[in-house]
Amino acid sequence: MTSLGHRSTEIPLHESLMLEVIARLPVKSIIYWKCACKKWRDLISDPYFVQLQLFASRGSLLIYERNSDIKDGNPESLIWVDIIPHEADKYRLDFIKTLNSLHVKVMSYGTLQVGSVNGWICYAHPAGIFYLLNPVLKGNMFLPEPQLNLNMLSSGFGVSTVGEYKVIRICYRKLSNEPGYKIEIEVYTLGVNRWKRLGQTRYNLISLSQEVESGVFVNGHVYWIINRRIYDFDLNSETFLLIPSPLRPGKSQALDKVLGVVKGRLSWISWCGVRLEVWVMKEGSWCKEIAIEGGHANPCLKLLVTCKPSCVIDGSHGTSILIFHDHLRKKVVAYCLDTKKFLNLNLHGGCFEAIKGYRPSFVKLWNF
Amino acid sequence: MTSSKTIVLRSSDGATFEVDEAVALHSLMIKHRIETGGADSTTIDVPEVTGNTLSKVIEYCKKHVEAPNSDDLKSFDTDFVKVDQAVLCHLAKASYYMNIKGLLDLSSKTIADMFKGKTVEQIRETFHIKNDFTPEEEEELRKENSWNLFV
Numbered sequence: 245m246t247s248l249g250h251r252s253t254e255i256p257l258h259e260s261l262m263l264e265v266i267a268r269l270p271v272k273s274i275i276y277w278k279c280a281c282k283k284w285r286d287l288i289s290d291p292y293f294v295q296l297q298l299f300a301s302r303g304s305l306l307i308y309e310r311n312s313d314i315k316d317g318n319p320e321s322l323i324w325v326d327i328i329p330h331e332a333d334k335y336r337l338d339f340i341k342t343l344n345s346l347h348v349k350v351m352s353y354g355t356l357q358v359g360s361v362n363g364w365i366c367y368a369h370p371a372g373i374f375y376l377l378n379p380v381l382k383g384n385m386f387l388p389e390p391q392l393n394l395n396m397l398s399s400g401f402g403v404s405t406v407g408e409y410k411v412i413r414i415c416y417r418k419l420s421n422e423p424g425y426k427i428e429i430e431v432y433t434l435g436v437n438r439w440k441r442l443g444q445t446r447y448n449l450i451s452l453s454q455e456v457e458s459g460v461f462v463n464g465h466v467y468w469i470i471n472r473r474i475y476d477f478d479l480n481s482e483t484f485l486l487i488p489s490p491l492r493p494g495k496s497q498a499l500d501k502v503l504g505v506v507k508g509r510l511s512w513i514s515w516c517g518v519r520l521e522v523w524v525m526k527e528g529s530w531c532k533e534i535a536i537e538g539g540h541a542n543p544c545l546k547l548l549v550t551c552k553p554s555c556v557i558d559g560s561h562g563t564s565i566l567i568f569h570d571h572l573r574k575k576v577v578a579y580c581l582d583t584k585k586f587l588n589l590n591l592h593g594g595c596f597e598a599i600k601g602y603r604p605s606f607v608k609l610w611n612f
Numbered sequence: 613m614t615s616s617k618t619i620v621l622r623s624s625d626g627a628t629f630e631v632d633e634a635v636a637l638h639s640l641m642i643k644h645r646i647e648t649g650g651a652d653s654t655t656i657d658v659p660e661v662t663g664n665t666l667s668k669v670i671e672y673c674k675k676h677v678e679a680p681n682s683d684d685l686k687s688f689d690t691d692f693v694k695v696d697q698a699v700l701c702h703l704a705k706a707s708y709y710m711n712i713k714g715l716l717d718l719s720s721k722t723i724a725d726m727f728k729g730k731t732v733e734q735i736r737e738t739f740h741i742k743n744d745f746t747p748e749e750e751e752e753l754r755k756e757n758s759w760n761l762f763v
Binding site: 257258260261264265266267268269270273275276277278279280281282284285300382561 | 686689701704705708716717720721723724727728729730731732735736739741742743744745749753756757
């Protein structure tokens with residue numbers, strides 16, 4: 245029994261209940277509990293608690309910042325912050341740590357976050373170097389060199405429904421004697437320790453005009469928007485499928501589109517400077533959740549005019565927050581999809597490369 | 613008006629509460645009791661929970677079953693846990709025992725928020741935990757968690 249409170253009003257809380265409480269603490273506090281005594285160290289290291297914490301984990305943010313002053317050799321740094329509701333529409337961002345002090349190598353110029361799953365973050369450097377990191381456990385590893393020596397269009401990171409963590413590379417090469425490109429897919433499965441070439445796919449996964457964002461992981465699948473189409477990679481069968489986008493063909497020309505995860509479902513967010521639409525995939529079909537026109541009806545939308553939708557993150561009380569980013573003006577705007585209000589994130593204007601949602605965990609992918 | 617079945621819940625100190633079956637089923641423990649208890653299980657004993665706490669638990673279940681989509685559900689939840697520490701702990705225990713996920717989540721989160729800023733020493737002091745690590749084990753832990761010190 246663990247007693248909470250002053251001696252006069254002690255309420256014993258049994259261990260299972262204490263674990264429920266500890267699972268909902270910020271990561272630093274959980275680590276402090278691990279250091280309290282042997283019993284708690286063992287209880288918190290136990291797979292039962294790791295699973296509990298994984299599902300109860302508080303959402304936080306990873307903010308990729310570019311430092312204009314690169315004297316210290318690190319042009320980019322990653323700041324991990326806790327997102328805490330302050331008042332009604334305000335969030336306070338509590339600094340947890342800066343990750344460049346841990347893994348300087350990872351943050352070399354051009355490294356991008358591929359994705360994060362169950363507390364693990366996957367990074368890719370254009371030269372084909374992939375890295376897995378769990379900042380809570382200080383566990384990390386470089387993946388072996390990919391087999392395909394081709395340009396990479398995009399990559400993705402996810403876990404299949406049977407618990408296999410996989411990294412996907414979509415590569416391309418210009419054909420020498422004919423127009424067009426050869427697309428080849430490569431997959432790395434954690435535990436297998438080498439990349440596996442999946443060969444070509446029947447789909448023309450090439451985008452010449454725009455950079456392709458990393459895949460978005462939801463429920464055993466990784467999704468990409470490539471050339472205005474949505475491609476679904478099933479992590480179990482390791483195959484691609486083209487799925488319909490919510491918009492009619494032709495309509496999606498001038499839109500900024502991004503995929504995200506809203507309450508555990510794949511969602512499509514599009515923004516064209518005056519109209520915001522959020523669609524969510526429910527039972528195989530798209531449902532329009534939000535459609536807002538700017539102008540007189542919603543004058544506050546003009547806050548977003550120069551911004552692009554960046555990602556969806558989890559707020560407090562099960563809300564979803566859409567992050568908009570204006571790289572040029574160094575502006576970040578947060579919009580809550582549930583309360584339909586703009587939120588004050590008190591992020592100082594900085595040179596942000598990206599902002600991603602992140603759920604820390606104590607999941608160990610291998611013994612270290 | 614549809615007639616709905618009611619269930620009587622009896623607390624550890626003998627207090628009884630008549631509730632709609634739908635409300636009672638919000639507790640997975642009660643749901644299981646009803647499903648396995650046979651046709652005449654209209655009175656369910658809840659010996660781990662006192663009358664005061666049970667009454668509050670029922671209030672929570674009623675709100676979440678009868679008006680799950682109401683706009684003020686979030687403010688209801690926020691106000692619901694603005695109680696003193698003792699009541700909060702009793703609610704957490706009851707929600708755990710009665711298997712009411714939403715209330716367990718709400719009460720655990722609230723208790724967590726109450727002491728989340730504590731250091732190791734403060735945790736030991738508040739919860740009367742004895743440090744039983746050897747100096748070597750402490751050093752091991754310190755190394756393992758040295759990233760804490762960077763903040």
